[in-house]
Amino acid sequence: MNAQDMIDYALGQMEGPARERFERALAADPSSSLRVDRLEAALVRLLDDGERVGAENDDYELHRPPAGLVSRTVGLVAEARSKPKRKALLDFVPARVPFRWADVAVAASIFLAGVLTLLPAMHRSREGTDRAACGFNLQQIFVGLMQYGNRYGVYPYASAESGSPHVGAFAAMLHDEDLLHDASTLNCPCTGPCPNAGIPDLATLARWKDQEPERYQGFMDRTDYAYNVGYRLPTGRPGPIPAGLQATIPLVSDKSPFDRAGRILAGNSPNHDGRGQNVVFSDGHVSWHPTRRVSPVDDDMFLNDDDRPAPSVHLRDSVLVPSSFRFDGR
Amino acid sequence: MMKALDMGTEAADDLARETDEVLLSRYRDEGRSADFEELVRRYERELFRYLVRYTGEHSLAEDVFQSTFLQVHLKRGLYEDGRPFRPWLYSIATHQAVDALRKAGRHPTLSLDQRLSAGETDAGALIDVLTGDGDGPIAELEERERAEWVRESIARLPDNLRQTLILAYHQDLKYREIAEILKIPVGTVKSRLHAALSKLAEMARASRLDGGGDS
Numbered sequence: 001m002n003a004q005d006m007i008d009y010a011l012g013q014m015e016g017p018a019r020e021r022f023e024r025a026l027a028a029d030p031s032s033s034l035r036v037d038r039l040e041a042a043l044v045r046l047l048d049d050g051e052r053v054g055a056e057n058d059d060y061e062l063h064r065p066p067a068g069l070v071s072r073t074v075g076l077v078a079e080a081r082s083k084p085k086r087k088a089l090l091d092f093v094p095a096r097v098p099f100r101w102a103d104v105a106v107a108a109s110i111f112l113a114g115v116l117t118l119l120p121a122m123h124r125s126r127e128g129t130d131r132a133a134c135g136f137n138l139q140q141i142f143v144g145l146m147q148y149g150n151r152y153g154v155y156p157y158a159s160a161e162s163g164s165p166h167v168g169a170f171a172a173m174l175h176d177e178d179l180l181h182d183a184s185t186l187n188c189p190c191t192g193p194c195p196n197a198g199i200p201d202l203a204t205l206a207r208w209k210d211q212e213p214e215r216y217q218g219f220m221d222r223t224d225y226a227y228n229v230g231y232r233l234p235t236g237r238p239g240p241i242p243a244g245l246q247a248t249i250p251l252v253s254d255k256s257p258f259d260r261a262g263r264i265l266a267g268n269s270p271n272h273d274g275r276g277q278n279v280v281f282s283d284g285h286v287s288w289h290p291t292r293r294v295s296p297v298d299d300d301m302f303l304n305d306d307d308r309p310a311p312s313v314h315l316r317d318s319v320l321v322p323s324s325f326r327f328d329g330r
Numbered sequence: 331m332m333k334a335l336d337m338g339t340e341a342a343d344d345l346a347r348e349t350d351e352v353l354l355s356r357y358r359d360e361g362r363s364a365d366f367e368e369l370v371r372r373y374e375r376e377l378f379r380y381l382v383r384y385t386g387e388h389s390l391a392e393d394v395f396q397s398t399f400l401q402v403h404l405k406r407g408l409y410e411d412g413r414p415f416r417p418w419l420y421s422i423a424t425h426q427a428v429d430a431l432r433k434a435g436r437h438p439t440l441s442l443d444q445r446l447s448a449g450e451t452d453a454g455a456l457i458d459v460l461t462g463d464g465d466g467p468i469a470e471l472e473e474r475e476r477a478e479w480v481r482e483s484i485a486r487l488p489d490n491l492r493q494t495l496i497l498a499y500h501q502d503l504k505y506r507e508i509a510e511i512l513k514i515p516v517g518t519v520k521s522r523l524h525a526a527l528s529k530l531a532e533m534a535r536a537s538r539l540d541g542g543g544d545s
Contacts, residue, residue, distance in 0.1 A: 003454035006453070011498060011499060013504060013505055039457055039461055043527075045534075046483075049484065049500070065395075066392055069374055069395060069396075073400075076400055077366065078363065081361075
């Protein structure tokens with residue numbers, strides 16, 4: 001028989017069927033029964049303080065409650081009930097609020113105010129991401145230009161004799177050299193997605209110019225970046241930029257605003273809603289320019305010193321023109 | 331007049347028939363003071379006796395009794411339907427008593443998870459200790475002297491052991507109810523009981539050595 005069960009039984013902790021089972025087992029086991037009897041007697045000797053047994057006997061009730069305890073307790077609680085309760089913050093909140101359109105209007109206006117406050121921040125965040133992606137495109141193009149320059153000593157330049165004398169041909173020339181494959185590199189993320197029509201080779205581009213002028217124009221229009229149009233040689237002929245120049249010059253940027261008549265308009269690039277433009281330089285760094293000024297000696301990267309979108313008159317006067325403009329400035 | 335008296339008796343009978351849980355739920359929802367008074371009346375003797383045993387003082391027990399029922403009134407909103415009222419009441423009363431003892435500067439600074447030796451938790455050894463001395467030295471005392479010895483010895487027990495012993499033996503609460511009141515596992519309740527009984531047996535033997543059994 002379990003000793004813990006004996007203690008539980010003697011302390012009155014055993015109930016119901018368990019108690020009945022235990023009592024049956026005790027009846028069948030005289031030695032255990034004797035042990036439990038002794039245990040019960042020992043517990044009474046050690047624990048009975050005269051109150052538990054015969055507790056209702058008033059003659060021997062040491063712990064009798066004082067007279068009037070109930071009425072005093074009830075009175076104390078009644079007093080607490082009658083006292084005005086100190087208001088807590090939540091007490092000012094009504095338990096049930098009737099439905100009112102005014103509440104809906106207030107909630108809607110708070111929600112709207114929140115949205116209006118957050119929207120510009122979200123817009124700025126998205127714009128920052130797109131601007132960084134635009135800079136990454138320029139770096140990709142720069143890598144191609146640098147390798148082209150290493151091979152030929154000059155940056156890509158398509159003369160009138162090439163069959164495709166427009167600035168956008170620089171991408172086809174990089175493609176021909178296996179230096180540029182992805183047409184999305186020519187698309188600034190800030191202008192939205194652009195159908196990926198691929199980059200043609202220079203010969204195809206020349207063929208398009210003669211046979212499919214709309215397709216040719218479409219490729220030029222899809223290119224979001226402006227490219228350095230070169231400079232006019234001392235002989236008067238326009239020519240490419242040498243690749244090994246000491247000076248740092250801008251090579252590619254977001255395209256300038258222009259019209260169909262071939263005029264460069266005032267203001268910053270439309271790619272970034274007129275807020276500025278990314279520019280990649282010949283040393284490979286990309287920077288953001290909130291104006292068209294790129295150096296102390298070059299106030300306008302989109303026009304030459306003669307205020308024309310044509311080859312510069314000296315190497316410090318860089319001119320970056322949209323893809324649909326010609327290299328020779330005509 | 332007789333009719334009014336009859337109605338009053340009927341209402342009292344109705345209250346007497348309701349369970350503690352129904353009375354408290356109704357008091358919480360409807361605020362009928364008769365329900366609350368019935369609860370105070372039902373637990374007057376039992377709870378007061380527990381508090382006198384635990385605090386060791388009648389005046390302190392009376393204060394704690396009143397503050398316990400004041401807390402029952404204040405916390406009635408927290409009472410969940412179906413929860414047994416008795417352990418809930420003892421839980422509040424025990425907390426109030428501990429607070430009162432602490433304020434009176436009489437609270438023993440004992441760790442609640444006081445380690446118990448292996449001998450104190452072994453049930454078989456405990457039975458041997460309790461029954462080993464036959465009738466034992468305290469059996470030789472007069473009944474009133476023995477009861478006095480029991481009260482003094484229990485008062486000298488560490489606080490957590492005394493609490494558990496009074497609830498289990500004198501107040502007839504079950505292990506699981508004590509566990510709920512003291513927020514301890516049932517196993518800890520048992521081990522504390524073993525420890526309390528073991529210490530009392532030790533005190534009984536010590537009283538014989540001191541010559542207590544001769545008086």
